Amino acid sequence: MRPRHLLYVLLALLAIAPALLPTRYVLLLDYVGVAALVALGVVLLTGIGGLLNLAQAGFAGVGAYVTALFTTQTDALPGGLAWLGGSPWLALAAGLLLTLALAALLGALTVRLPGPYLALCSIAWGLALPYAFGVLGGHGIDGIAPIRVAGVALDTADRMYYLIWPVLLVVLWAQRNLLDSRQGRAMRALRGGCAMAESMGVNSARLRFAILLIAAAQACIAGWLYAHLQRHVDPGPFSLRMGIEYVFMALVGGAAHVWGALLGAGLFTATGQWLRDTLVRLQWPFAGDGAYGDLGRYGGLDIALFGLVALVVLSRARDGLWPILARRLPLDREDGKVNMAAEPLPKRPLPPRGDIILEALRVTRRFGDRPANHEVSLSAEAGSILALIGPNGAGKSTLLDLLSGVDTPSSGAIVFMGDAVTGRGPRHYAELGLCRSFQQACLLPERSVLDNTALGAHLRGTHGIAACAGHADRREEARLLAEATRQLERVGLGDCLHQPAASLPPGRRRLLEIARALAADPCLLLLDEPAAGLRATEKTELAALLHKLRAGGMTILLAEHDRDFVMELADQVLVMDAGAITVRGTPAEVRAHPALRAAYVGSVR
Known part of the structure; x- marks a missing residue:
C-alpha cells in the first residue's frame, strides 16, 4: 500500500467516526x-x-x-x-x-x-x-x-x-x-x-x-x-x-x-x-x-x-x-524523485583571478592568558589554493573559525571581499560568499544525504515560512534539490541521495560536508581537514575535484594534516606552530625549510 492510500483510509475513517462511535x-x-x-x-x-x-x-x-x-x-x-x-x-x-x-x-x-x-x-x-x-x-x-x-x-x-x-x-x-x-x-x-x-x-x-x-x-x-x-x-x-x-x-x-x-x-x-x-x-x-x-x-x-x-x-x-x-506499517516506500530538468539556480559571479579576497591582519585569539593564534597575517588570492599545515594544537582550526566568523578575534582585523567583517558572525560571511566544512563533521544525522546538502543552498532560496507551509515553494524546492543532487554527484555521493547521513562512514561524511558547502555556490571555500578518514583513491578524487574548482576560479583555503596531499595540491603553504605562522611559500620552498621539520618533530640540538 502506498502512503497516500493509507492516508485516504485514515481520512475516510475520521470523516465517519461520529456516525459509528458513541458520543463518549x-x-x-x-x-x-x-x-x-x-x-x-x-x-x-x-x-x-x-x-x-x-x-x-x-x-x-x-x-x-x-x-x-x-x-x-x-x-x-x-x-x-x-x-x-x-x-x-x-x-x-x-x-x-x-x-x-x-x-x-x-x-x-x-x-x-x-x-x-x-x-x-x-x-x-x-x-x-x-x-x-x-x-x-x-x-x-x-x-x-x-x-x-x-x-x-x-x-x-x-x-x-x-x-x-x-x-x-x-x-x-x-x-x-x-x-x-x-x-x-x-x-x-x-x-x-x-x-x-x-x-x-x-x-x-x-x-x-x-x-x-x-x-x-x-x-x-x-x-x-x-x-x-x-x-x-x-x-x-x-x-x-x-x-x-x-x-x-x-x-x-x-x-x-x-x-x-x-x-x-x-x-x-x-x-x-x-x-x-x-x-x-x-x-x-x-x-x-x-x-x-x-x-x-x-x-x-x-x-x-x-x-x-x-x-x-x-x-x-x-x-x-x-x-x-x-x-x-505495510507501506511501499519510494524515495522521492529529483527533477533534474528544473531550472538551474543563478550562479554567483567569481572575483577576477589574482584579486585578494580574504585578508587576516595581525589576528590574535586568546583564551584567558593563552594565545591560540598570535598576530597571524595572511591573504588569499582568487582562483588559488592556500593550505595551512602544522601539528595538532598549532591553532589551525581556531584560525579557520576566526576567518569564517564562527569566533571573534581578540585583536586584529579580517577583510573579506573588501568588507571589514571582523565580529560580524558567520551568516554575514556566508552572504558574501564564504562557506566551510568543520573539523568534526556537523550534519543532520537522521536526515538524508540530499537534505543535508540542500541545506547549503539555503541562501539561494527566497520563499518564507508562510509560502513553505502553504506548499507554494514547489518550483524553488525542485531547483534546490536538483542543485544539491548535482553537487553530490560532483563529489561522488550521487548513489546515496536518500540514505541517512548517519549511515555514511566518516570519510564520506567529509565529502558530504564539501558537497553541502558547494551547494552554497561560494567564491571562497574553507575546508577543515577534508582528507581525514578518506582512502587513497578518495583522496585522489578529492584532489582532482579541488583542482577543478580552482581552475573554475574558486578560492580554497584548507587546513590539513596530510602533508603529501597538501604539497601536491596547494599553490601556497603556511606552516603553523604554537599559534603563529612560521613558514610561508610554495610547496617546494616549504618542503625544504628546516622549520617544517621543527614544527612536527621539534628542533635538534
Whole structure:
C-alpha cells in the first residue's frame, strides 16, 4: 500500500467516526485533537528546533480565557473592545494577537541567549499565567457560547468534532510542508548547533523566534477550541504541569515527527481518561468527577504515570513510538524523485583571478592568558589554493573559525571581499560568499544525504515560512534539490541521495560536508581537514575535484594534516606552530625549510 492510500483510509475513517462511535468516544477524539494541536507546537519547538518551552499550556489558556471573557462578559470589556463581545471568531483573532505579543516578549528575552534560558523563563510563565487566569475568572467561567459556522451552532461533541479535526489536519498538513522545505531544513539545523546553521546562512535567532510564535499560535487555537468544547474554563488545564504533559506527549509519540504529536496525544489522552475513570470507580478522593477534559486533578498520579511511561518508552525508543510504528506499517516506500530538468539556480559571479579576497591582519585569539593564534597575517588570492599545515594544537582550526566568523578575534582585523567583517558572525560571511566544512563533521544525522546538502543552498532560496507551509515553494524546492543532487554527484555521493547521513562512514561524511558547502555556490571555500578518514583513491578524487574548482576560479583555503596531499595540491603553504605562522611559500620552498621539520618533530640540538 502506498502512503497516500493509507492516508485516504485514515481520512475516510475520521470523516465517519461520529456516525459509528458513541458520543463518549467522539468527545474523547475531540480532546485528542485539541491536545495534538498543542503537541504539534512542542514538536516544532523541541523535536525540530531544539528549544524547550514549558509554557505551551499557558498559551492555550490565553486563547481559552480571551474567548471566554469576550463571549460571556461583554459588558465588562473596555469601551474600545466592546464591539468584539459575543463573537467567538473575533475573540480568536484577539486571542491570537495577545498570544503572539506574549510569545514575542518571551522570545525577545530568550532566543539569543545560550543554554536553557527559554526553559527556565517558560517555567516562570507557566507558573504565573494560571494565577493571572484565576484573577480574571475566579474559579472558572461558565456559559461560554458555542461557535457558529454558517448559522449552525457547534453545541455538541459531534458538531465540534467537524471543526476540531479539520483544523488539526490543516495545521498538520502545513507543518509537514514546512518541515519538508528550505525553511524546515534550516529549522532542523538549529539542533545541529547555531555555528553550523549560521555558516549556511541561517538566521538562527530569527528562526527560533518564528518557531516560538508558530507554536504559541497553535496552542492559542487549541485553547480556543477547548473553551468552546467545554463551555467552561478554569486555570487547571493550563498549568505548568499540563505544559510538562504536552512535552511528554511529543517525546513519547516522536518529537521530531508531526505524526508523533498525534500519536502521543492519543495515547496520553486515552490513558488519562482510563486513569480518571479507574480512580472514580475506586472512589479515589482526588479523582474529580471523571469528566472529560478535567485534566490534572487526581493527586499527581497522572503526571507520575505519564513520567513513568515516558521513561520506559524513551529508554527503549529514543526517538519515540512513531518511527517504530512507521517501520511496521505495510507501506511501499519510494524515495522521492529529483527533477533534474528544473531550472538551474543563478550562479554567483567569481572575483577576477589574482584579486585578494580574504585578508587576516595581525589576528590574535586568546583564551584567558593563552594565545591560540598570535598576530597571524595572511591573504588569499582568487582562483588559488592556500593550505595551512602544522601539528595538532598549532591553532589551525581556531584560525579557520576566526576567518569564517564562527569566533571573534581578540585583536586584529579580517577583510573579506573588501568588507571589514571582523565580529560580524558567520551568516554575514556566508552572504558574501564564504562557506566551510568543520573539523568534526556537523550534519543532520537522521536526515538524508540530499537534505543535508540542500541545506547549503539555503541562501539561494527566497520563499518564507508562510509560502513553505502553504506548499507554494514547489518550483524553488525542485531547483534546490536538483542543485544539491548535482553537487553530490560532483563529489561522488550521487548513489546515496536518500540514505541517512548517519549511515555514511566518516570519510564520506567529509565529502558530504564539501558537497553541502558547494551547494552554497561560494567564491571562497574553507575546508577543515577534508582528507581525514578518506582512502587513497578518495583522496585522489578529492584532489582532482579541488583542482577543478580552482581552475573554475574558486578560492580554497584548507587546513590539513596530510602533508603529501597538501604539497601536491596547494599553490601556497603556511606552516603553523604554537599559534603563529612560521613558514610561508610554495610547496617546494616549504618542503625544504628546516622549520617544517621543527614544527612536527621539534628542533635538534
